[in-house]
Amino acid sequence: MSNDSILLIGGAGHVGRWTARSLRSVHPDVPLLIGGRDRARAEQAAAELHAESVVIDDTAADLGLGDRPLRAIATLFTDQRLTALRLAQARGVPHLSISPGIIELGPEVAAYMHRPQAAPVVLGTEWMVGGTTAPTLAFAKAFSRIDDIAIGALLDEQDAFGPAAEADLERQTRTMPVALARQGGAYVWRAGDELATSFRAVDGTEMAASTFSPNDVLGLASATGAPNVRFSLAVGVSSSRRRGEPLSTEIIIELTGTDHAGGALRRRHAIVHPGGQMPLTGLGVALVLERLLGVGGHPPTPAGLYFPYQLIEPDMYFPRLAQAGGKVMELEAASPSPGGGGSLA
Template structure:
């Protein structure tokens, strides 16, 4: 299968390098364009990937500074406040994937899609670690007849370096935004002030101070499961592995409450972990989405539409690659 290059805007950063690694391992001949504002950095990153080229991307230019150069898909790893990359993808009719803007920031992207809904696939990829939360949660949900409550607790180790773009995103979404959304008793509410502060238990049982966040997982999980209570909380501190004297890791605690298939009360608690932190799972999710979007997995390329990642990724295929990449899922005691 011969494809035009996939353009990774911000591809010289930590997430972009992980995406390139996963794509290169699976598809040695797949051409990549590593795009960035700093041409030298993009070229340096491309040189270490193989069959890749570094290019300067200008978000103030309608053609992104690429001229007539063809691309087969675009992924962008920071918030594009101009929507230039999305509109470029729509004009070219190629898939567009962003993994940065919060739900409160995607109005421009939604407007661009609504005006040209048949132009290209548009993926709102700001799920926590791009699939590593919602896909396992939906698999756990299959044992329930009814789900009343979903609580997600994400733990980022303070030693987990996400890079400048990731830091900016996290700072913006946890400090600049005065409130986040959750679902309570079937209604969407804003959490603000003291309501943002909470606690949850890490995989090893340690109690963590956390603050509310509302990545796209909150909205997707509530919609798919119908759960009347859904919330997401983030803790930054010492991961369970580091408390054991091991290197840092990342973990996602997924708690479900409801009824089993026999209408009896049921609670479950799992941890999704990776020993190298947040970046490998984020990179894996993006790489698998790009594979799916352009049909590298042998299935037809995705048609124009507006999607969340979990709507495109096959759970079994995702979890297999997740395990191969070093991810682990642990069943925890319910407390």
């Protein structure tokens, strides 16, 4: 790997620390630059992660870095100025952001369209940055046709969000009054009472949820052709904590369609991590960066506009998920709800 640094903007936060740990677990010598607006916080995180720190000035075209060489930039909070993306394009290095919601993609897409050959740009706001899409596409291989994809994400109410992640979730769930789903082959915006839904957690508990629209909805619909795709988010007590154990995060993935012999098929799986949401998010960021930079046997990713699922292959994801302490569970499939309704139960 090059001696040029991977810049993690917001690297002192929960996601940044887990990203650094995930990268270092496989590439212990990778040069990391922890960037933040708070010098003391960035320095403390850098010392813990055996990295360097830098104060970021998002009003400066060079972020205050001067001519310091970079290999990639990951922006782990909402960059409303797009300064980091423009710097990445100017330097010809990959850029990944994980915060803009599905109705906030315009500025990044426009910046890419203006300079499409400059560098790879990743629209990274998938749930856990590929933690849903990569497994779903692996499970989809058992189907010849998928009619329905229902995702249920359960965040434990005691999970540590961090201020940036909490602000993103607040913005994307409470200040955006609509959510995107695919229904009957058409993209539809659900609002008001239509947002209310539910799904069964790993332990079978029915969780009240709300329709949510990370980029997974677009990616899974496009990759599989499924006419019905919906994503439900619940914040409450995780299955492990109901058993008296520490909290966990859960992703329930339910697929319905036809198998390769022409028979009806319904599969239900869960991705679970006992450390909560941040280890999975950090893992996703790390895997995207590795693929962008061409480490681990892959060539570097060429200039283009990408979602994480286009870069994270299942054979990459599952071993690293296990190494990080997560697991895949096959669950009993539920009975189909009439008309492909809004519940996973």
